[in-house]
Amino acid sequence: MTTLSPDILSTLEGQGIELPSWAFGNSGTRFRVFTTPGTPRDPYEKIADAAQVNAFTKLAPSVALHIPWDKVDDYSDLRRHAEDLGVTLGTINSNTFQDEDYKFGALTHHDDRIRQKAIDHHFECIDIMHATGSRDLKIWLAEGSNYPGQGDMRARQDRLQDSLQQIYARLGDEQRLVLEYKFFEPAFYHTDVPDWGTSYAQVAALGDKAMVCLDTGHHAPGTNIEFIVMQLLRLGKLGSFDFNSRFYADDDLIVGAADPFQLFRIIFEVVRGGGLNNPDVAFMLDQCHNIEDKIPGQIRSVLNVQEMTARALLVDRDALAAAQQANDVLAANAVFMDAFYTDVRPALASWREERGLAADPMAAYAASGYQSKIAADRVGGTQAGWGA
Amino acid sequence: MTTLSPDILSTLEGQGIELPSWAFGNSGTRFRVFTTPGTPRDPYEKIADAAQVNAFTKLAPSVALHIPWDKVDDYSDLRRHAEDLGVTLGTINSNTFQDEDYKFGALTHHDDRIRQKAIDHHFECIDIMHATGSRDLKIWLAEGSNYPGQGDMRARQDRLQDSLQQIYARLGDEQRLVLEYKFFEPAFYHTDVPDWGTSYAQVAALGDKAMVCLDTGHHAPGTNIEFIVMQLLRLGKLGSFDFNSRFYADDDLIVGAADPFQLFRIIFEVVRGGGLNNPDVAFMLDQCHNIEDKIPGQIRSVLNVQEMTARALLVDRDALAAAQQANDVLAANAVFMDAFYTDVRPALASWREERGLAADPMAAYAASGYQSKIAADRVGGTQAGWGA
């Protein structure tokens, strides 16, 4: 069995992956949102489910909230609820894509009233961050246009910068703004922050507390994502990851499901660039469990990240550097692939057992009865989804 | 002003483009369905709106229905309603993607009960077709899987053929089955009918009354769609078009909006292959007006198809053939582009005026007061969308 060195184990010890509260609610496509028994009805239940993921893996110490989906009357109470369950509240995600006012834009809108409303929403998010103890305000800009000519892309870009400056100015000293980019959807002609270059240019104009968020599903087909990881780390602007995977568009599948080797390459660049266990670079999931069970889907996800991190740490970087220096293409690639093809799963099972965890978290969760319990308990009410 | 020859005008005279009833209801993305005032609440109102499109253009003589969204108690009554408004009921579209039973498949499902339910749904559609006088049963197979290993793709393909055979056997003598293919969505790993080859192989095994439906938004990036049009016409299996356009995925934008030159090339191949005004090849729209007004959106669409048809008919095919024979690449391309760049709009405006239509149907509709009337009248009830 492949053993993992003390250094690698120590590094893995420090890994934490933030879970999105919305992954525990229902999600789907424009065609249909299928439901699952036991789906949470409120933020408290979502956090309870997220805590299960952490309980079985010790990999998921925090939960990201989405406002307004996770609005509660008393955030201090929600925070205590989380802490009682062994997790903390993490990133606050704003939402400017579900109000009728935002049909044609929010932070980029030409109508000052609507734009101010969107800015105010972010001020509210910052207030919530103070109550939840969250550091990061994540802005995914769903804005854009569907038809050429519909909007003035340049003016929208300028208004975006102005809006972001106002939001940035409201941040506390320890708080950050992370700006996500996305290739397309829900807008189908232009998106106001479609690529890392735009996100970078926008946040660079704000200041040190503004960073880029890289969602692994938000790129054009064929994009070399690990290159972007490298570049953003080099520029000091990689603030966070939204991990997921995709075969086609923004499929939001389980991280590592579609192209495990790509995930390996991405995490290797994180390691190489000093982004692992670096507080500046947050690891988060952003996935949709449209048809699979949600809690085990999240357990599978954090295990995938951990396993791939272990493989990335196994790369013999001295041997790699030597082969690179020698222009020995096949040898360098072989060093790289050797780590990828190494089966780290038994060693990680041991690692878990040494920490009092089940060797197989998926089986342990299935055997725990939690799923049938919530399916039985959570009857009535409205299952949480993207509208709540 | 460019004039259109009597031959071209006569050809255009015969053109009819079927409208989808659902284009008049609300639609959106997985993130949000925005609403518009005046949206129909039932199939009768959808047909009334569709009839407006025809009234202003004489290009849209029929309306496709979607079952169960357009279920009514009395299809004969709906048919009379349509005919009173000057349109007919066209293609019946089945739906096997919105019932909880169909979460993992319908016509391909391994569970015989569910598969039979899906087959029975198509039997019901055929019954409706007899009542509505519809010729075509269109099957869009939304089925597939999200994760490698989730399904047995081969067994699903075999079950699909069996299901289709049962449906095919139920068709009346004058009825047809058209099988649509789609690259991806709502399934994100594999789709059971992902490409024209699969649709072709499936319908070829059924018989002469089974044809392929080509939706212009259902291909991989970069696909040469007009080549597929050519090939399906050559193989005698092009049954119908779903026209729309896209920049990225299945964006369902107004036909011709994203790449007008592609639409030109597609229609040119239709002309070249004898598919224009050929009853075997149905022209339909399948679009989503997520943010734009719906009735004018449909008017714009049929005008786009008509204008592009006029341009395609303008290609000097003798000159084209001569340049092709001479291997004169630039000359052949020039003949082709000359037709595309010709402004046919004034001639078509005249054509409309000669038929008692407004020269500018968009302006005429806007001036008609219909939009404000339905906005005022259609208060209360539930606006139609993809669930109804």
Next chain:
Amino acid sequence: MTTLSPDILSTLEGQGIELPSWAFGNSGTRFRVFTTPGTPRDPYEKIADAAQVNAFTKLAPSVALHIPWDKVDDYSDLRRHAEDLGVTLGTINSNTFQDEDYKFGALTHHDDRIRQKAIDHHFECIDIMHATGSRDLKIWLAEGSNYPGQGDMRARQDRLQDSLQQIYARLGDEQRLVLEYKFFEPAFYHTDVPDWGTSYAQVAALGDKAMVCLDTGHHAPGTNIEFIVMQLLRLGKLGSFDFNSRFYADDDLIVGAADPFQLFRIIFEVVRGGGLNNPDVAFMLDQCHNIEDKIPGQIRSVLNVQEMTARALLVDRDALAAAQQANDVLAANAVFMDAFYTDVRPALASWREERGLAADPMAAYAASGYQSKIAADRVGGTQAGWGA
């Protein structure tokens, strides 16, 4: 260490992967063909290099030839040369893309003289096949057009069918024609056989001895290739593979290098569909070692195919079927991924040692001195490339 069952080992015993002679010559991009010391100067030297790959792996018993690049005066002599080195001559690949006459087409050309010349070239290839003992005539149709309007796609398709019929009629009883498809390149607007559907329609019209060749690098971005493998096996028309890999277009990288999980999924479908060790389905490589060493590049490639085949054979198909039947998405995917993540390399090293091979063929080849020997010996003459 993971052990491989006797059944799996026995299956692996039967595996043979055909090498392309041209992989041992120089190749490159339109920008530059870089050279390597020791590159063969003629077909005899190419075969000698190919035999090295087989000597170290016992996985590569045959070599495909490309005509005219591999033309020799005496094919019987070349055959003896191969057999003396322990390999056989395999598929004959025709070439209709490098003669000035073929600038605008060959088997599709409107000029009868040129089309007959292209057909005659295939007759010559069939004659060579009799001399070399080859079964398969592989036709990659590089033809198409660069500009809309340049060619009559429909007429070209009809002429193609006519040409293929003439070639097909010349085949011996034991010979086959395999028709490759390719998304684009060298033509940039339309390609005459761009997709599996076209290849399938063309060969289905010929007869049982005509099959489709699937090159893994010849698809649109995002295409689910294993689905096509499944479909062609289902239709009885998968004649052969050209293995390689790509990140972008037809990159012709080492098989498994860009997306190992995709290779796993492809081979799993081959296994599931009965295509493994099935004489009807030929495994071939078609790669370009533009910057890496050629012989070790080929060794790496056949090892990649073998390793991935072992992983595909490890899939617990009973457990997979059970999870599929239960609609347990995560369990089914887990069964699938478990095989992929299993490290089969130590077991295959043992397998090799039991057969008298070196455990590590890459290292053994490097230590053999062959590379330095050919670098020293092959001085003068013209290194082989795509022109010879």
Next chain:
Amino acid sequence: MTTLSPDILSTLEGQGIELPSWAFGNSGTRFRVFTTPGTPRDPYEKIADAAQVNAFTKLAPSVALHIPWDKVDDYSDLRRHAEDLGVTLGTINSNTFQDEDYKFGALTHHDDRIRQKAIDHHFECIDIMHATGSRDLKIWLAEGSNYPGQGDMRARQDRLQDSLQQIYARLGDEQRLVLEYKFFEPAFYHTDVPDWGTSYAQVAALGDKAMVCLDTGHHAPGTNIEFIVMQLLRLGKLGSFDFNSRFYADDDLIVGAADPFQLFRIIFEVVRGGGLNNPDVAFMLDQCHNIEDKIPGQIRSVLNVQEMTARALLVDRDALAAAQQANDVLAANAVFMDAFYTDVRPALASWREERGLAADPMAAYAASGYQSKIAADRVGGTQAGWGA
């Protein structure tokens, strides 16, 4: 006939599009470089051909050179030759992709000797610029790697910055450095400057005389190129265009041939952002006439740019802004499309005739006899291609 306003005509009067000397030489794919009679054998003949394009269009006043392909003994003499023919020498393009030393990199190479050689090559280019009177040094970075692990992407990026700084420091006061980006090819895994973000980050670190070059064929599928144009103009870093078009990859087809509407959108953003007739933004072509005639191919190209510029200038920007302000999606799009669909060709033919040019430059060139003259004269010698 659509008339063009005095303002538009005056704007068009100022338009100049630089031609690439290499467009007059042979080019092709990795499979074949086809030849054409009359192809230039040296830089003098290339410039003579380029001057023909200008003579018939008055749109192409300068010619870009490529070093070493266009090396001559006496650049002053070449400059006089150009000026005698009515054109000037423009951008100098460096080449670091055809020397055996550059197989694994040039400006990014880990070997100091090779990197210095590449830097020195750019110093030589700057010297040539002084002799030719050129302002811009264009660097297309063809460097990258084919296999994961092959290179250290981060270290290469840092070395690139260092190399560029050295080159930048050598620039004269009136000279600029423009850095081109490209999605892929000739490297197939990673490219050192793959996207506008990387080019922007690199040149922003250099200074005001460093700008980004946008080649319209160098993006991932689906990329909204006009958005990038907008953004680079907004950031003050759009230095130049390489115009061409593509259906698939970097096809290098005639500008406007593949997607004329995209070209319209791009030029509209240039107009909107103040980039038209702005000396900071150079318009250049970079195309390959693989199968079509070269001089008429270039004439067609500059006409395409001029025609599309005229259409972009026709957009009623007040009406557009009003529709945008009203959130009238269809009206805004209609204003946009109205300009695109307007046939400006007759007005431009008149414009030409008023300036003493032939109404139809393609026909006039064909009738001029130049093509048959060079076909007859240029016998012997070696036709120019990408190697010279």
